[in-house]
Every structure is written in C-alpha cells, then in structure tokens.
Amino acid sequence: MLFDQVSKDIVAAMKAKDKVRLEALRNIKKVFIEAKTAPGANDTLDNAVALKILQKLAKQGNDSAALYKSQNRADLAEAELAQVAVIESYLPKPLSLEEIETTVKDIISQTGATSIKDIGKVMGASNKQLAGRADGKTISDIVKKLLA
Numbered sequence: 037m038l039f040d041q042v043s044k045d046i047v048a049a050m051k052a053k054d055k056v057r058l059e060a061l062r063n064i065k066k067v068f069i070e071a072k073t074a075p076g077a078n079d080t081l082d083n084a085v086a087l088k089i090l091q092k093l094a095k096q097g098n099d100s101a102a103l104y105k106s107q108n109r110a111d112l113a114e115a116e117l118a119q120v121a122v123i124e125s126y127l128p129k130p131l132s133l134e135e136i137e138t139t140v141k142d143i144i145s146q147t148g149a150t151s152i153k154d155i156g157k158v159m160g161a162s163n164k165q166l167a168g169r170a171d172g173k174t175i176s177d178i179v180k181k182l183l184a
Contacts, residue, residue: 037081037082037083037086038068038081038083038086038087038090038126039065039068039072039081039086041126042061042064042065042068042126043065045057045061046058046061046062046065049061056115056118056119056122057122059119060118060119060122060123061122063093063119064089064090064093064122064123064126067089067093068081068086068089071085071086071089084167084168087127087128087167087168088167088168090123090124090126090127090168091127091168091171093123094120094123094124094127095171097116097117097119097120097123098116098117098120100116101113101114101116101117101120104116127168128168128169129169130169130170131166131169131170133174133178136166136170136174136175136178137178137182139162139165139166140158140162140175140178140179140182141182143158143161143162143165144158144179144182144183146161147161149183150183151183152180152183152184154183155179155180155183158179158183159175159176159179162175162179163175
C-alpha cells in the first residue's frame with residue numbers, strides 16, 4: 037500500500053535529515069489521511085485512489101512552479117519542483133504517446149466505437165485502464181483524433 041510506504045519513507049527521511057523529502061512526504065500523508073477519513077471512505081485508501089491523489093499533487097506542484105517562474109521567483113519554483121520530484125517517485129512511469137494511442141485503439145475496437153458520438157464509452161474505459169500512467173487531457177486528445 038502506498039500509504040504504508042509513505043509512512044516508512046517519512047521515518048527514513050527524518051533519519052537522513054532530508055528536509056525537502058520529509059516535507060513532501062508529510063504533505064502527501066496529510067492528503068492521504070484526509071482522503072481516508074472523508075465521508076464514505078470507510079477509513080481505507082486503496083492504491084488507485086492514492087495514485088490519483090499523487091497525480092493531482094504533482095500537477096498542482098508543476099502549475100505552482102510555472103506560476104512562480106512567470107513571476108521571476110526561481111527560488112520558490114525550484115522548491116516546488118523538488119517536492120514534485122518526490123511525489124513523482126511514487127507514480128508509475130508514464131506511457132509514451134505511441135503506447136497511449138495503441139491502448140486507445142484497442143479500447144476502441146473492444147467497445148465497438150465508430151464515431152465521435154461514442155467518446156463517452158471510450159473515455160471511460162481509457163481513463164480506467166490508463167489511470168496513473170497518462171493524464172486525462174492527453175487521453176482525450178488521442179481519443180478525439182482517432183474517432184474523428
């Protein structure tokens with residue numbers, strides 16, 4: 037479980053006196069705990085939900101770093117990107133565009149989709165199958181291109 041791994045890594049970061057990693061891991065654990073205690077979560081956090089949370093945190097960090105760079109605050113951008121690097125170390129390796137396109141083609145043939153009207157079916161299956169390995173916008177762009 038990712039939750040348990042993050043908890044173990046917090047201890048290791050404390051022992052190593054790695055402040056950047058420790059801060060990032062504590063932030064991750066805080067969000068994980070909030071997700072576990074949310075109504076309807078039944079005090080559990082499976083890896084699929086944890087991966088979505090990590091993706092969201094990484095995206096937010098990258099967006100913040102871009103904003104800092106645009107405001108000429110390289111110091112803050114670097115700190116944000118260092119945290120994003122820690123978060124991304126827990127994410128699976130992202131797929132290439134070719135791999136995503138191949139997977140989407142398979143899903144289109146499995147669902148029998150023939151036109152852009154079937155985008156909902158294809159997107160649902162694609163997001164489920166590619167969760168954690170491709171972002172939704174990239175998947176959407178490829179699905180639209182293939183169904184057009």
